[in-house]
Amino acid sequence: MAGSQATERQAREVASESRPGADWEPVIVAFLCNWCSYAGADSAGTGRMVQPANVRIIRVPCSGRVNPRFIVRAFQRGADGVLVSGCHPGDCHYSTGNFYARRRLLVLKSYLEYLGIDPRRFETHWCSASEGQKWADIVRSISETVKALGPAQTLAGL
Amino acid sequence: MPRKLDVKTLGQAQGALRAEARRLLTDGTVSVFLGHEEGWDGLPVAFFAATPEEAGRLVWNPLVAFNLAKYLLDRLAGEEKVGIVVNGCGSLALDRILKDHRFPRERLYVVGIPCTGLLDPEKVLALPDEERERVLEGGEAGEDLYLKRCGWCDAPNPVVYDTLIGDPVPDEPVAQEYPRVVELEAMTPEERFEHFKGLYEKCIRCFACRNVCPACNCRECSLDQWEPLWMGRSTGASEQLMYHFIRAFDVAGRCIRCGECERVCSVGIPLMELNDKFLKDISELFGVKRPHVPADIEPLGQFALEDPDLEGAV
Numbered sequence: 001m002a003g004s005q006a007t008e009r010q011a012r013e014v015a016s017e018s019r020p021g022a023d024w025e026p027v028i029v030a031f032l033c034n035w036c037s038y039a040g041a042d043s044a045g046t047g048r049m050v051q052p053a054n055v056r057i058i059r060v061p062c063s064g065r066v067n068p069r070f071i072v073r074a075f076q077r078g079a080d081g082v083l084v085s086g087c088h089p090g091d092c093h094y095s096t097g098n099f100y101a102r103r104r105l106l107v108l109k110s111y112l113e114y115l116g117i118d119p120r121r122f123e124t125h126w127c128s129a130s131e132g133q134k135w136a137d138i139v140r141s142i143s144e145t146v147k148a149l150g151p152a153q154t155l156a157g158l
Numbered sequence: 159m160p161r162k163l164d165v166k167t168l169g170q171a172q173g174a175l176r177a178e179a180r181r182l183l184t185d186g187t188v189s190v191f192l193g194h195e196e197g198w199d200g201l202p203v204a205f206f207a208a209t210p211e212e213a214g215r216l217v218w219n220p221l222v223a224f225n226l227a228k229y230l231l232d233r234l235a236g237e238e239k240v241g242i243v244v245n246g247c248g249s250l251a252l253d254r255i256l257k258d259h260r261f262p263r264e265r266l267y268v269v270g271i272p273c274t275g276l277l278d279p280e281k282v283l284a285l286p287d288e289e290r291e292r293v294l295e296g297g298e299a300g301e302d303l304y305l306k307r308c309g310w311c312d313a314p315n316p317v318v319y320d321t322l323i324g325d326p327v328p329d330e331p332v333a334q335e336y337p338r339v340v341e342l343e344a345m346t347p348e349e350r351f352e353h354f355k356g357l358y359e360k361c362i363r364c365f366a367c368r369n370v371c372p373a374c375n376c377r378e379c380s381l382d383q384w385e386p387l388w389m390g391r392s393t394g395a396s397e398q399l400m401y402h403f404i405r406a407f408d409v410a411g412r413c414i415r416c417g418e419c420e421r422v423c424s425v426g427i428p429l430m431e432l433n434d435k436f437l438k439d440i441s442e443l444f445g446v447k448r449p450h451v452p453a454d455i456e457p458l459g460q461f462a463l464e465d466p467d468l469e470g471a472v
């Protein structure tokens with residue numbers, strides 16, 4: 001239970017951080033696969049590339065680990081944007097995890113739009129460990145896009 | 159198009175079904191036979207016949223709407239063989255359970271009956287007495303009395319069976335269309351958000367939709383777990399959003415389009431709006447022509463190298 005209370009608290013923090021205001025900044029949750037994209041983000045950091053601080057990274061073993069529920073949960077608890085990034089198709093550490101993920105997330109993306117969530121709030125990318133620059137660009141572009149869209153419509157508290 | 163009820167054949171089928179169940183129970187092929195009997199209000203309810211005499215209580219009529227396959231999960235323990243009766247959509251539900259490896263085929267004896275259409279029990283029950291008699295005994299049912307799923311049914315003949323009672327009915331392909339989804343897709347995202355919010359707010363979380371669904375057949379439902387707590391115990395649109403997302407996504411690609419979840423909903427929520435979106439997308443994205451028919455590997459349990467890519471926004 002302690003675990004889930006901690007998650008609840010974190011979620012509330014995320015939600016309260018994203019209240020609109022003059023200096024409102026979007027909160028973007030990113031699920032990164034351990035083997036490529038997380039390392040890519042790391043190399044962007046060690047390379048001291050400038051990137052906005054809106055992205056909260058959650059490390060997962062593989063993009064195939066990303067249960068679509070994670071994404072809906074992030075939106076439900078107040079995220080303004082969600083990002084999933086994994087190894088390039090063909091490069092998955094577990095060979096095919098990202099191919100399964102691709103099918104699932106394709107369906108999910110269309111479904112989120114159907115539920116009324118702006119599809120620009122959810123992005124999927126393939127980013128390798130050596131693509132620090134690409135990661136920094138992804139972060140910049142999604143931060144700008146989501147900021148322009150404003151706070152996500154939310155059901156939190158209803 | 160809804161099929162044309164054939165009361166005479168239905169009556170004969172009921173006789174043949176009782177005889178077949180009696181035979182199976184007498185010669186020991188099965189130790190129980192799962193079918194329907196008449197409930198207190200005249201509507202059929204699930205019934206496990208355990209003796210040859212009890213086989214005489216089985217009914218087969220235009221109201222045997224709900225699929226029985228899920229009751230098999232109550233008989234998982236043990237080695238006994240179970241008999242079961244299915245029509246077309248009932249056999250899809252059974253095939254769902256079989257393809258999900260939730261019940262061994264060797265422990266089943268399946269009696270199939272080709273289907274000439276079924277009526278919505280609630281609607282028939284609501285009719286004035288004489289009219290109901292005309293419908294049930296004369297077979298004169300207006301199109302609106304049929305189950306919704308009869309309108310898109312493309313499997314009136316059982317797909318799994320050991321014995322078939324009666325002759326197969328004509329079985330033409332029916333294009334799977336999703337008109338309500340198309341309508342919703344034409345709305346703006348904001349309108350859809352409000353629309354679905356109304357849906358979540360209305361839900362009283364009775365779980366009837368999950369419980370009736372042949373594709374919702376896990377041993378332990380993640381919605382019942384405490385850790386992780388996917389759906390909070392407080393009621394409200396937010397938690398119900400999670401509930402409905404999980405229910406619909408977890409059956410995406412496995413839903414047999416029986417429409418039972420929508421039919422049993424206590425508060426009349428049009429749940430097929432959610433299920434049909436997945437069916438439509440899966441058929442369009444991955445070229446699956448009959449996404450509601452159980453397959454050995456379901457669309458979301460596989461991939462193709464040439465699947466559309468989704469890198470980047472929209």
Ligand code: SF4
Nearest residue numbers: 371413414416417419
């Ligand atoms: S229509 Fe509803 S009850 Fe039937 S399989 Fe699909 S989700 Fe389950």
Ligand code: SF4
Nearest residue numbers: 361362364365367423
């Ligand atoms: S049957 Fe209806 S009210 Fe009950 S949980 Fe499902 S959607 Fe909600």
Ligand code: FES
Nearest residue numbers: 033062086087093
């Ligand atoms: S390990 Fe990176 S996507 Fe599978």
